[in-house]
Amino acid sequence: xxxxxxxxxxxxxxxxxxTAEERATFDDVAADLGFANVSEYIRFLHNQRVGETVxxxxxxxxxxxxxxxxxxxxxxTRLGEMIWGDSRAYLFNGAKPDSVxxxxxxxxxxxxxxxSYGNEDADEYCNWFRxxxxxxxxxxxxxxxxxxxxxxxxxxxxxxxxxxxxxxxxMLVEEYGFHLCQEHYWWNPAKLPTPAEWVNVRRVRxxxxxxxxxxxxxxPFPKANNRRVLAPYSKSMQDLLRNGYVAKLRPSGHDISSxxxxxxxxxVPPNLLAIANTESTSRYQEYCRDNNIPIHPARFPPQxxxxxxxxxxxxxxxxxxxxxxxxxxxxxxxxxxxxxxCCEMSEEYLDGALARFxxxxxxxxxxxxxxxEIAPPCAVPVDDADTPLFADGGAKRPPRVTEEQAEPKPKRxxxxxx
Numbered sequence: 152x153x154x155x156x157x158x159x160x161x162x163x164x165x166x167x168x169x170t171a172e173e174r175a176t177f178d179d180v181a182a183d184l185g186f187a188n189v190s191e192y193i194r195f196l197h198n199q200r201v202g203e204t205v206x207x208x209x210x211x212x213x214x215x216x217x218x219x220x221x222x223x224x225x226x227x228t229r230l231g232e233m234i235w236g237d238s239r240a241y242l243f244n245g246a247k248p249d250s251v252x253x254x255x256x257x258x259x260x261x262x263x264x265x266x267s268y269g270n271e272d273a274d275e276y277c278n279w280f281r282x283x284x285x286x287x288x289x290x291x292x293x294x295x296x297x298x299x300x301x302x303x304x305x306x307x308x309x310x311x312x313x314x315x316x317x318x319x320x321x322m323l324v325e326e327y328g329f330h331l332c333q334e335h336y337w338w339n340p341a342k343l344p345t346p347a348e349w350v351n352v353r354r355v356r357x358x359x360x361x362x363x364x365x366x367x368x369x370x371p372f373p374k375a376n377n378r379r380v381l382a383p384y385s386k387s388m389q390d391l392l393r394n395g396y397v398a399k400l401r402p403s404g405h406d407i408s409s410x411x412x413x414x415x416x417x418x419v420p421p422n423l424l425a426i427a428n429t430e431s432t433s434r435y436q437e438y439c440r441d442n443n444i445p446i447h448p449a450r451f452p453p454q455x456x457x458x459x460x461x462x463x464x465x466x467x468x469x470x471x472x473x474x475x476x477x478x479x480x481x482x483x484x485x486x487x488x489x490x491x492x493c494c495e496m497s498e499e500y501l502d503g504a505l506a507r508f509x510x511x512x513x514x515x516x517x518x519x520x521x522x523x524e525i526a527p528p529c530a531v532p533v534d535d536a537d538t539p540l541f542a543d544g545g546a547k548r549p550p551r552v553t554e555e556q557a558e559p560k561p562k563r564x565x566x567x568x569x
Contacts, residue, residue: 235495246290252374332371338423338426
């Protein structure tokens with residue numbers, strides 16, 4: 152599979168004089184750590200040093216590095232404001248300390264997809280994220296929450312995954328003192344089978360259909376109430392509530408008491424959020440097309456921020472999206488009666504975001520699918536003998552199969568002798 156072009160191609164070389172023993176040691180250590188070559192190992196060591204430098208940067212230094220002149224007000228509504236510019240300037244010179252109740256955002260994880268040179272990409276990403284982490288810590292209230300929707304990335308040329316989003320989580324917890332309240336997974340039922348090379352062509356991976364969503368906080372006990380986000384009862388639970396249930400001890404050891412029969416108005420939802428991202432003819436998109444404005448390519452559906460805004464904030468609380476994009480978070484916060492701020496570097500994306508508020512905020516969906524179906528594993532019977540494993544793990548593309556090969560014509564019966 153062809154390697155994608157990088158925004159910053161590595162076409163510059165440097166010579167380092169080493170003894171044969173030193174070179175052998177470099178090769179051995181690089182291999183032991185999982186690097187493809189010595190170059191990757193050296194870049195990793197460099198990025199570690201850069202990270203230590205950034206980590207040692209005090210908040211006051213960030214305050215000077217990202218002055219308020221880097222941002223300006225773009226548009227205001229009754230409850231919120233779009234800000235054009237670098238959100239780090241807002242975090243250190245715009246927002247007051249301990250003033251934000253919820254940071255709901257999806258950072259540009261495309262940085263890793265564009266570069267993707269192996270292990271070191273995660274370190275580059277974490278170093279880039281450090282000023283934001285420090286800013287989040289400064290702006291967020293002690294009982295507030297930080298929610299980060301961040302998709303994974305595949306390492307180009309091979310069917311393996313980058314660890315950058317896990318390394319980001321570890322950094323936020325271990326270095327910046329955030330607590331992982333709970334991980335969520337956003338499942339998009341409408342997502343196409345990707346990456347096509349490994350899923351559809353070589354058939355050695357399955358469809359990548361979830362994004363990880365990290366819910367973090369400054370303290371172990373941020374404000375929250377899951378009664379705000381209840382799901383409808385299943386048919387079996389409705390039958391149980393209607394017909395009753397005999398309290399007993401399950402084989403698993405769980406004591407199912409009579410309290411299980413209480414109608415709480417709905418069931419506690421799982422941390423798997425089933426939200427189809429199928430918007431194609433919304434007011435936002437039509438406005439962008441009519442005015443020749445680029446449509447933001449990575450919009451999450453309104454139901455995602457709605458879930459966390461309802462779950463984790465009160466009306467009148469402050470919601471911040473430092474990577475605002477087309478301002479989906481702000482539009483949802485406006486409808487739900489929360490104050491909000493969305494920061495975005497691209498003026499064109501903010502031009503398009505105006506459609507979400509003019510002439511009035513877009514209302515939230517009222518009619519929603521009661522549920523989505525997902526088939527259990529191995530639901531389609533397959534004969535192992537007819538479907539052997541790819542012994543090389545997909546290292547080579549399988550030969551192309553023509554329609555005639557895929558669907559052999561039935562054999563003609565021999566004519567009887569006369």
